[in-house]
Amino acid sequence: MAKMVRTGTKCCRVAGLGATVRGWRRSEMGMSDIVSAIFVLPFIAFLIFALVDTGVNLRYRTLVDNATQSVVRSISQDGGLYWSRTTQTQFITDPVTGVPYGVYDPTFRWDVYGTKILRNLCGAGAQRCTSINEAKMTCTVAGGTSGYGWGIQVAPGKGALVECRSVFPYLPVSPLSKNLVTSVGFNTLLTSPIQTSVRGITTTGLGG
Amino acid sequence: MFFRWRYLERGTSIPLIFILTIPLMLGAFGLGFDSIRIMYLRTFVTSRADIAAQAGASTTYSAGSVATGGYRLLLGAQGDGLTGAHALNVTYLLYWANTQSRRGETLLCTAMVPITVAPNPGMRTVMKNNPDKCNFYRQIVGTPPAGNRLCEKVGVGDIYGIAVGLNEKVPMTFMKILGVQDQWINDVRATSLVRSSNSC
16 A cells, blocks of 8 residues: 555545645656657647548538539530520520520620639638638630630530639648648648649530 | 556556557548548549530531431531440540549549440440449430431430440558558449430
8 A cells, every 4th residue: 555655646646635746756657648648649639630631621622623613514505595506595584684594794704603602612701711812713615705705705616625724722620731740741732722624525505 | 466567557558558559540540531532533533524424415416408418416526427426535535634634643544545336235234344444434325316307306215415434443542551452433424415405
């Protein structure tokens, strides 16, 4: 029992506070446990945060991919709205506004629409973006300008190449992931902007 | 003696447990990392196959006249007829272009040579019989309209389009240390039907 008072914390609780303090001072066992825990915890924290950040990062890559592909798909099908052989726009009007569907709008740009989607992904407080203005999508349609103006972004015919490029300045969840040391080099992967490009072929155009 | 053992074990318990569990923790981390990565790549490949199928399902309003068999909705470029060879090539090339940036890094293979002939007895069977092969199959599905279809809507029996199916091999990153072999993303499929109706 005398040994337990010197070396163990369990017996020290029985012996009282004074004995506890003396037990800690005399014994390095209790301290070594704490030091060990302090040494181990950052390692475990890194593994957990790295896994969480990787998952969230890939989730946002998927979201950016999907947004980009959605715009490419929209552009590649948009020509059908204006082609007399694939729609009957002249006979269909919006029941509320009375405006015909498929009317050419020279101010509409699909990449502006895509950029809005990306900026929405940043969140209300730009939680997931380093800078909301850097989230941007640009789209090009091969031959899309001929005769119809640049803004419309609709191909004159089917088979035209559409390409959209997106940049999303992703902001990691964990502060550990932003630092080279605490992320053990993972910061280059997790803090670099998400960039993706998607190509598509128009399935129809203004002229078929 | 009993207390002496406890004395010795107390100081070394946490470091010892930590060292013993390092492989377990790294293994769990690697498994989680690679699983997330494969899930992402499967989504990536599926979406690229989807847009490739849509590209192939584009149509051409053929030139000519009614008398010469023109004015028909065709798959692919003008002059392809109803074989849709061009449509099949477009499907493959677009998929390749959209996944090229990840070749060698996260995707190991896809058929390097475009397959212009639809597999027989069918894509599903071929994919099922070759789950561990890098495949990229695309074929025309449904019944393309025949004859002159000027100013006629495509009927129910005329629904047709492009279907693609593929297998991709994904290299492991962390799990490779533990001897886990490269994994397969098997049997990804996408179908896109022609949306145009030949109405005047």
